Amino acid sequence: TELTRAALREGAPLIVAVGGDGTVSEVVNGFFDGDTAVGPEAELAIVPRGSGCDFVKTFAIPKQVDGAVAAAAHGGVRTIDLGRVRFTDWDGRPAARMFCNVASAGLTGAAADRVNRSKKPLGATVAFAWGTVVAFLGHRNSRFRVRIDERELDQVCNNVIVANCRFYASGMKIMP
Numbered sequence: 812t813e814l815t816r817a818a819l820r821e822g823a824p825l826i827v828a829v830g831g832d833g834t835v836s837e838v839v840n841g842f843f844d845g846d847t848a849v850g851p852e853a854e855l856a857i858v859p860r861g862s863g864c865d866f867v868k869t870f871a872i873p874k875q876v877d878g879a880v881a882a883a884a885h886g887g888v889r890t891i892d893l894g895r896v897r898f899t900d901w902d903g904r905p906a907a908r909m910f911c912n913v914a915s916a917g918l919t920g921a922a923a924d925r926v927n928r929s930k931k932p933l934g935a936t937v938a939f940a941w942g943t944v945v946a947f948l949g950h951r952n953s954r955f956r957v958r959i960d961e962r963e964l965d966q967v968c969n970n971v972i973v974a975n976c977r978f979y980a981s982g983m984k985i986m987p
Contacts, residue, residue, distance in 0.1 A: 815841025819850030831861010856883030862935035866912040869976035913979040917970040922946040935981035
């Protein structure tokens with residue numbers, strides 16, 4: 812996040828994220844300082860090298876390095892929506908982050924936390940499936956307050972998922 816922000820402040824016209832969905836998320840957050848865009852005209856290219864790489868699936872960015880680099884160099888530019896999520900962090904403080912793919916909380920958050928702390932010896936797909944099963948066994952529903960534009964929902968449920976793109980959790984298709 813800080814490296815991206817620094818590069819944009821120095822006038823970088825293109826930021827290339829090399830990694831998975833977590834790296835892409837950190838880089839996207841570097842495009843902003845609070846609610847202010849740091850480099851509003853700058854572009855983001857992605858070379859997928861992580862375990863899930865779900866964000867790139869929506870845009871058909873190749874997982875192979877050569878194909879991803881070719882897409883970054885010669886592909887078209889696409890403007891996409893971003894979401895902003897405000898939440899209470901693990902220390903009980905208010906926090907906010909931007910997201911470009913999927914934001915979720917509840918059971919999926921517990922499963923993702925478990926998977927992200929694991930070594931993924933059998934790959935990301937198996938890790939997410941196992942993480943979901945284990946998280947489900949000890950999960951208790953939570954109260955969520957969700958506001959989207961002017962609509963607000965306040966209810967107890969097992970998940971809140973807001974999807975900007977189609978895939979998450981190593982290929983799970985959450986949106987059409």
